[in-house]
Amino acid sequence: MKYRLISFKDFTRPGGGNIRIIGILNELIKAGKTVEVHGFHEDIPGLLPEAQVHLLPTRLQQLNKRKFQLALAFLPAGLTKMLFGWVLQTFSTYFSEKNVTNSTFVFPEHLDNSLGYFLNKHRLIHGYINDIHGIAPIEFMAKKEYSFLRNLIFFFKRYAAVRLDNKVFQHAKGFLFPSPGVQKYFTSKYKLDDKIQLLVPEAANQILLEQEVDEALQEEVRSQCGLLEADTVILFAGAFKPTGGVLDLLHAFVQLKQSGAPTSKLVLIGKGSDWQAAQDIVREAGLQDAVRFLGMVPYEKLYTYQSLADIIVCPDKFSAYSDLLPHIKYYDALASGKIVINGRFTCLEAMNAGERFSLEFIPSDVASLSATLKRAVEQKTALMDKYSTNREKVKQAYTYTQSVQSMLSEFS
Numbered sequence: 001m002k003y004r005l006i007s008f009k010d011f012t013r014p015g016g017g018n019i020r021i022i023g024i025l026n027e028l029i030k031a032g033k034t035v036e037v038h039g040f041h042e043d044i045p046g047l048l049p050e051a052q053v054h055l056l057p058t059r060l061q062q063l064n065k066r067k068f069q070l071a072l073a074f075l076p077a078g079l080t081k082m083l084f085g086w087v088l089q090t091f092s093t094y095f096s097e098k099n100v101t102n103s104t105f106v107f108p109e110h111l112d113n114s115l116g117y118f119l120n121k122h123r124l125i126h127g128y129i130n131d132i133h134g135i136a137p138i139e140f141m142a143k144k145e146y147s148f149l150r151n152l153i154f155f156f157k158r159y160a161a162v163r164l165d166n167k168v169f170q171h172a173k174g175f176l177f178p179s180p181g182v183q184k185y186f187t188s189k190y191k192l193d194d195k196i197q198l199l200v201p202e203a204a205n206q207i208l209l210e211q212e213v214d215e216a217l218q219e220e221v222r223s224q225c226g227l228l229e230a231d232t233v234i235l236f237a238g239a240f241k242p243t244g245g246v247l248d249l250l251h252a253f254v255q256l257k258q259s260g261a262p263t264s265k266l267v268l269i270g271k272g273s274d275w276q277a278a279q280d281i282v283r284e285a286g287l288q289d290a291v292r293f294l295g296m297v298p299y300e301k302l303y304t305y306q307s308l309a310d311i312i313v314c315p316d317k318f319s320a321y322s323d324l325l326p327h328i329k330y331y332d333a334l335a336s337g338k339i340v341i342n343g344r345f346t347c348l349e350a351m352n353a354g355e356r357f358s359l360e361f362i363p364s365d366v367a368s369l370s371a372t373l374k375r376a377v378e379q380k381t382a383l384m385d386k387y388s389t390n391r392e393k394v395k396q397a398y399t400y401t402q403s404v405q406s407m408l409s410e411f412s
Contacts (some may be wrong), residue, residue: 001033001411002033002034002035002036002103003025003028003033003034003035003036003040003106003407003411004038004103004104004105004106005021005035005036005037005039005105005106005107005108005244006038006039006056006101006105006106006107006112006115006116007021007037007038007109007112007292008039008056008061008063008065008087008109008111008112008115009021009039009058009105009108009109009112010040010041011039011041011044011045012041012043012045014090014141014296014297014298014299016133016196016328016329017046017108017109017133017134018326019205019207019299019332020178020202020205020328021108021131021134021204022045022046022047022109022205022207023133023174023203023205023399023400023403024179024200024375024400024403024404024407025037025047025051025206026046026047026048026205026206027399027403027404028404028407028408029048029050030050030114030401031404032412033294033408034052035050035077036052036053036054036100037051037052037053037054038054038056038098038105038146038397039053039054039055040055040056040058040061041053042055042062043053045189045298045299045300046202046205046207046299046300048123048358052151054098055089056094057093057094058085059090060090060091061085062246063084063087065111065325068084068087068114068118069110069111069114069164069384070104070160071083071084071115071162071379071402072114072118072164072167073121073160073161073163073167074160074163075282078086078119079120079308080118081122083296084118084252087118088119088122088124088320090123090186091119092124094124095221096123101124101125102119102125102126103126104126104127104128104129104173105119105127105128105129106123106128106129106130106131106176107126107128107129107130107131108110108131109131109133109134110134111148112163112166113128113130113168113172114362115167116128116130117167117168117171117172118171120171121171127172127173128171128172128173129172129173129174129176130169130172130174130175130176130194130402131175131178131186131200132169132176132177132178132182132186133173133178134321135182135185135320135324136267137320142146161295162231163349165189165190166190168262169186169189169190169192169400170190171197172195172201173195173196173218174196174197175192175195175197175198176198176200176382176407177195177197177198177199177200177204177327178200178201179199179201179324179325179326179347180199181323181325181346181347182324182325182391183197183199183323183389184324185324189359195240196410198406198407198410199400199406200403200404200406200407201328201402201403202325202326202328202330202331202393203399203400203401203402203403204233204331204332204334204335204395204398204399204400205328205331205332205400206299206400206401207299207397207398208299208302208303208332208335209335209391209394209395209399211300211301211302211303211304212303213303213304213307214301214304217238217301217304218304218307218308218351221304221305222308222309223292224292224294225265225267225292225308225310226265226289226292227326228263229266230263231263231264231265231340232261232263232264232265232310232311232377232380233264233308233309233311233340234253234264234265234267234309234310234312234313234373235265235266235268235269235305235306235308235309235313236249236266236268236270236313236315237269237270237297237302237305237306237312237329237332237333238267238269238270238314238327238329239270239271239272240268240270240271240272240274240275240278241272241304242273242274242276242317242386243273243315243316243317243319244315244316245314245316245322245343245363245364246268246272246274246278246315247274247277247278247281248269248312248317248364248369249266249314249315250281250282250291250361251281251370252315252366252367252369252370252373253266253370253373254285254287254288254290255367255370256370256373256374256377257287257290257365259287259311259374261374263379264290264377265279265286265290265291265292266291266292267291267292267294267305267308267309268293268294269295269296269297269305270295270296271292271295271296273385275293276364278293279293279334281336289293289325302332303335303336306333306336307336309336309338310338310339310380311338311339311340311341311373311376311377311380312333312336312338312339312340312341312376312385313340313341313342313369313371313373314327314329314330314333314340314341314342314343315341315343316342316343316345316363317343317363317364318343318363318364319347322343322345322347323345323346323347324346324347325347326347328344330342330348330358331394331398331404333358334357334358334390334391334394334398335390335391335395336391337386337387337388337389337391338384338387339358339376339384339391340358340359340371340387340389340390341355341358341359341360341361341369341376342359342360342361342371343360343361343362343363343396344360344361344362344363345363352367357387357390357393358387359372359375359376359383
């Protein structure tokens with residue numbers, strides 16, 4: 001069987017969705033399967049060269065994603081065909097050229113899932129399987145604004161997302177779920193008994209597990225950040241977004257410094273909407289010498305940055321989404337073999353029972369996060385020894401090699 005994927009994603013940008021999809025595709029290739037990727041990027045970082053990459057017509061990049069999804073959510077099929085007939089015509093020509101008309105495709109993101117529904121509805125593809133990486137209605141609920149207008153906009157977006165999901169899920173051939181919690185959420189909302197349902201858990205990417213420390217880069221970053229041998233280095237790598245908890249981490253770090261941790265330093269990797277607010281917290285606390293902002297770094301070099309840290313923090317705030325699905329950055333952190341701190345979420349209760357893999361704090365509770373940071377700093381030597389085998393444990397049980405087994409069995 002050929003695994004065919006269509007995506008409008010920018011695969012050149014680091015992010016959890018890209019890490020997941022590339023991890024899955026690489027493991028399918030290693031299992032001897034043929035993988036086709038139809039997208040806008042010929043060179044996809046981290047994707048094995050055996051993948052057959054096909055470039056979609058550049059005209060499709062003109063598609064207004066918001067208008068397209070809004071139309072699909074509220075308008076009948078006939079009217080959407082009139083509005084976006086050019087998309088159908090472009091794909092019809094493309095599919096004929098590639099000899100893939102009436103194939104079944106995997107679509108990995110919310111926009112892509114909508115595209116799968118649209119193409120299937122108008123009989124350009126035989127079927128579509130959605131990889132579920134997020135829950136749009138929950139994500140909109142997690143966004144909070146102070147103005148009435150902004151809250152009204154978020155309410156409308158959530159309503160539109162629910163309407164669109166109803167259509168997409170009704171017509172899909174099957175789904176790849178990233179956790180039992182996410183699967184339970186969707187099966188409680190939609191009738192999926194007649195659909196293919198595969199559990200393909202989030203995991204550590206082999207790209208990270210196979211990385212070695214780049215000693216030249218390590219020394220460059222050490223010098224850039226002013227890190228000393230006696231320092232306790234705390235690392236965050238992720239998106240600067242409200243649900244990501246980076247501002248909570250900064251407030252907790254301020255409390256840690258105030259309680260007496262003079263040699264602790266915080267290194268932050270990533271960017272996002274909370275970037276300026278994060279810098280403001282550091283400036284107001286007068287901790288410019290103790291906090292370093294590195295911006296975005298290549299995922300292919302993440303292990304080198306992790307090697308400089310003693311403690312890696314996943315400070316995600318509480319949300320219904322985080323409670324259902326472990327974040328990919330959690331597995332990335334575990335793969336470092338360093339002390340890891342993460343929120344106490346339901347989805348990790350079994351895996352991290354008794355803090356087997358990581359220390360825990362109460363999500364969205366700055367005092368709890370600060371106390372856990374202090375514990376990690378004060379007990380650093382003992383905890384480093386306890387968690388030193390995490391990297392090997394992750395390699396053995398929490399990689400996409402294990403995750404794709406359900407796909408290999410279903411489509412053997």
